[in-house]
Amino acid sequence: MKVILYTDVKHLGEMGDVKNVANGYARNFLFPHMYAVPYNDQTVAYFESRKEEIEARKEQKRKDAASLKDKLEALTIELKMPAAANGKLFGSVSALTVAEYLAKNGFDIERKRIDIPGVTIKSVGNYHCTIHLYESANAEVKIAVTAQEDESAKKAEPKKAKKEEAAPAEESAEEAKAE
CATH class of the missing domain: 3.40.5.10 (Ribosomal protein L9, N-terminal domain)
Known part of the structure; x- marks a missing residue:
């Protein structure tokens, strides 16, 4: 029909x-x-x-896509992800991760419009992704994936120090009871 x-x-x-x-x-x-x-x-x-009105609306969408393309291509997405010592990520960077980052920075882009080569990024490094904006307007965005600092190791060190300090205090309390 x-x-x-x-x-x-x-x-x-x-x-x-x-x-x-x-x-x-x-x-x-x-x-x-x-x-x-x-x-x-x-x-x-x-x-x-209504043809003129419709064409004007499409032209406005093209202009918006061109300005958005300029803004996106100037942007470098910096993601800190948990990674092993060899640079392999414990998770992965997908189109959803990139869409969430862009949403936090004021860009309203659907994840389906984001094309990451190889579908996901699984190691630390610099990458490029393509974002389909409107008709043939596509933006090439740089993604920098870095290893996240291991906060659990930083938090574990003070706990070990507290346990070591507590152990001599317990020994001195036991010596005082023995006397």
């Missing part, structure tokens, strides 16, 4: 696009949610009258 999209539909298209979809998909999902209208002379005429 041929339809014209009334709004942007994820994984299908943008407003004003003419798409050929399954009959059930159109009748059961697109039409009831007002995401699309049937392709006929009236709807074609309506969208032809």
